[in-house]
Amino acid sequence: MAIMDRSLSKAGLFRMAYFIARGRVVAALFGLLLMLVASAARSDITIPLIYVVGSGNDVLDNYLLEQVRQVVGQEIPVMPVKESEATLNPDVPIVTIGPRAFTTALGRYPQSPILATLISQEYYRAMTSARSDKGSERTVSAVYYDVPLLNQALTGKAILPQARRIALLATPDSTHLYSELLSQLPKYNLEAQMFVVNSSSELIPTLVRALYYGDFVLAAQDPSIYNPSTIKHILLTAYRRNIMVIGPSQVYVKAGSLASSYAPYSAIAQTLVSALEQWFQEGFLPEPMYPTYFNVQINEQVGRSLNIPLPSEDSVKQQVTELLRKQAMSATKDAAADAANSGILP
Known part of the structure; x- marks a missing residue:
């Protein structure tokens, strides 16, 4: 309950959550508030x-x-x-x-x-x-x-603190996978650019352009881009240019991605x-x-090959959790202020 203002009553929290839910950007926060209130009153x-x-x-x-x-x-x-x-x-x-x-x-x-x-x-x-x-x-x-793409992006940020720009690969049919992420990143001092792969023959040339832009590549659960036939070529191309790949899952970490958040x-x-x-x-x-919670897996051998000083998996998880907590707390306070100004809260 640390991210909530303790002076708010439970009824007030529900009214505030209703107000927050009207905006798509913080709709997920509505679910978080309900979950936290429910967990506080949890019975057998x-x-x-x-x-x-x-x-x-x-x-x-x-x-x-x-x-x-x-x-x-x-x-x-x-x-x-x-x-x-x-x-x-x-x-x-x-x-x-x-x-x-x-x-x-x-x-x-x-x-x-x-x-x-x-x-x-x-x-x-x-x-x-x-x-x-x-x-x-x-x-x-x-x-x-799986976990939200934002968790994956912040996992990359925790491993490479100086990173600001994220490269994204998508097909014309999968660009929507990144829509929510693109709106979330500025709150964490991050930005991303999408590079569209129009055909299989364009995958590596498009990846090379993406590598000139990004501090790391963030992979979504998009089998049209990331699959057993393509992952080896993607990883080798990225690592030759000393650029790390984050995601899309724990399985791909074993295949050679540097790291991924995942839901046990x-x-x-x-x-x-x-x-x-x-x-x-x-x-x-x-x-x-x-x-409601996640773990992080890191491929230490890949980290050594890229000469990246690697924090522990627990440290990355804690950093990501803290970044999410701070942003949720900030959004909650802003929403409470807006709700009070609108007369929704007493």
Whole structure:
């Protein structure tokens, strides 16, 4: 609760959050405020039952569900949903694991609330925008499997404090992935430029132009640019010019990216449990969200090759968390002042 003004009442915080939510730039802060208030008043809420549509990988499914049980501290009745089941209790959410399970549940159980896990924001938005029941009151939400691009950008900044300019690669169909990030960066004394790759043959020439601009390259979850066929060429080209690549995920750090923030399964499970508790306590799911905390992984061998003095992973995580906290505190104070001036707060 350190980022909130302690003089505000809980009711005042909700009124302030409503005011903040009207602006898209700080809409995420609305969710943060609600989460912090809810965590302060957290009680032992029993999750009576959850339906699960699995990924098809039993090891993965069982591991995630075990993480959920550890967060709750007790056994949770879990009912795998079979294809033959035509109807389900509409008062019990379906937890889907992975993209295929989410797609299946959306089409097969039109009356059931759905809470998707282990999917990207991009996939969630694509599937929900294509829904035939968009006008219904059906509840659909998600816990994304990755972290916001802002976290990744600040990870690069924590490793290379003098960095100010970030190079971004995108195709004409993926430029939107960076839209929110571009509006966020100036608050952290950072700027970015997008370099559009129009065809596969233009990837490396476009990357070379990007390397002349950026202090580092920030990679999004964009398989049209970053995939097993391209990543080796991207990394070698960048490192020959002594430019580091951040992201797009923990897997790519093992492949040769310098570093990445990522959401561990324990964080996904914790956020999933919070969403389920909200459903059974209040009758609705929260807005789609990223996990509430993250870790950082650094490839030390790459750092040595680039002659970059590397802070510890915990130090980078703490720096990123502190930067986010300070900005959230500043935005909260500004919103509170605006709300008071508008007569929303007493």
